[in-house]
Amino acid sequence: MNKNIIINGINDESLNLLEILLDFGINDVIFIDSNREKVVDLNTYSDNNIAIFGDTVSPEFLEYSGVNRQETDTIFVSVTKDDSINLISCQIAKYLYNAFDVISLVNQSENRSLFSSVGIDNIIYPDSTLVDKIINSSGGSMPLNLMDIPSKGTAVWSVEIPTKSLLIGVDINNLNIPFRALILGKIDNKGNPYDSSESLDVQEGDSLIIISSIRNKDSMIRFFQGGD
Amino acid sequence: MKVLILGTEIISKIIGDSILEDVSSLTYVDESEINYKSWDFTNLSKISFHKGSFNKIDTIISAGLESADLVIASTNNDSLNSFLAQKSKINFDVNCFIVISNKVMANLFRDLDFFVIESHNIDLPKIINRLKKIR
Numbered sequence A: 001m002n003k004n005i006i007i008n009g010i011n012d013e014s015l016n017l018l019e020i021l022l023d024f025g026i027n028d029v030i031f032i033d034s035n036r037e038k039v040v041d042l043n044t045y046s047d048n049n050i051a052i053f054g055d056t057v058s059p060e061f062l063e064y065s066g067v068n069r070q071e072t073d074t075i076f077v078s079v080t081k082d083d084s085i086n087l088i089s090c091q092i093a094k095y096l097y098n099a100f101d102v103i104s105l106v107n108q109s110e111n112r113s114l115f116s117s118v119g120i121d122n123i124i125y126p127d128s129t130l131v132d133k134i135i136n137s138s139g140g141s142m143p144l145n146l147m148d149i150p151s152k153g154t155a156v157w158s159v160e161i162p163t164k165s166l167l168i169g170v171d172i173n174n175l176n177i178p179f180r181a182l183i184l185g186k187i188d189n190k191g192n193p194y195d196s197s198e199s200l201d202v203q204e205g206d207s208l209i210i211i212s213s214i215r216n217k218d219s220m221i222r223f224f225q226g227g228d
Numbered sequence B: 001m002k003v004l005i006l007g008t009e010i011i012s013k014i015i016g017d018s019i020l021e022d023v024s025s026l027t028y029v030d031e032s033e034i035n036y037k038s039w040d041f042t043n044l045s046k047i048s049f050h051k052g053s054f055n056k057i058d059t060i061i062s063a064g065l066e067s068a069d070l071v072i073a074s075t076n077n078d079s080l081n082s083f084l085a086q087k088s089k090i091n092f093d094v095n096c097f098i099v100i101s102n103k104v105m106a107n108l109f110r111d112l113d114f115f116v117i118e119s120h121n122i123d124l125p126k127i128i129n130r131l132k133k134i135r
Helices: A014-023 A036-045 A059-065 A083-096 A109-117 A128-137 A214-226 B010-022 B057-062 B078-092 B103-111 B124-134
Strands: A002-008 A029-033 A051-053 A072-078 A101-105 A144-149 A154-160 A181-187 A193-195 A207-213 B002-006 B025-030 B047-051 B070-073 B095-100 B115-118
Touching (some): A002 A014, A002 A083, A014 A029, A014 A036, A029 A059, A059 A083, A059 B103, A072 A083, A083 A101, A083 B103, A109 B078, A207 A214, B002 B010, B057 B078, B070 B078, B078 B095, B095 B103
Parallel strands (some): A002 A029, A002 A072, A029 A051, B002 B025, B070 B095, B095 B115
């Protein structure tokens, strides 16, 4: 079935995003925003009228935008700077109109578990990759989100083992991780990959490749950083 | 019974007045105290005001969320009310009422197991009954 994409929130990257989607053959895309000026600007710079102005948390406006259009699967994306608008518009799209998929930006880290808890678990973060990379470069051990598993609230993570970790020397299969997680293997500090079925000791600088819930990110930091 | 009312709209005052007898404390929370200061209350000893931004959960926590028995989200914004109520309920397991003006949205949140007060059709006896059940 054809897909129609509704993107709630216009920003400086909207035109670039549209071009990327068009390159992938995704051409049924509209933007919606409650800021009239942004809508007018985007329509001015694009070839077609691709943006609609309205109250993006109004069910009636979302209907008008095509959230429940027949004979297409709607993918609803909310990327405004306001987490309440992102959450509620996604909930309306998902639970009222049975959108095929919903994707949301979560701006504030304190709201991440809330989105997952109410079933909006296909989420993106504005700065997580940058922040994580800076912290990792500074000697910390922030789990790096390699890939979200769509609609599951789960992700594939890379966790670098820091110098002070108490896990160094422990067999990878004997790690008593206090939350549900699957260790796929490790990559040593020379870049060599190892499967977790082998008997492997954790070494400083190893990167463990793990599948676990996004909710467990803080637990992962505590476990691998401190080795508790 | 400790109650937080998020927002100082006219409906916040109406609800506060109607439940005041049945609660031990009532704290209004808002980003501005202009409306609150203009109100008259019969029992000031039970009522207080906490100022802060709704963008941070810390505002509601410092207003007493962790010890509250009920949160009533009644700003003038349906999506903010729904957001704050879900945040309070999920993070702190507290009972929540949501004030919503949009009928379709009101039905959606009823389906999601929230007690919804429709701002255009306030049923005060129903609110008080629900409050007594919580108590």
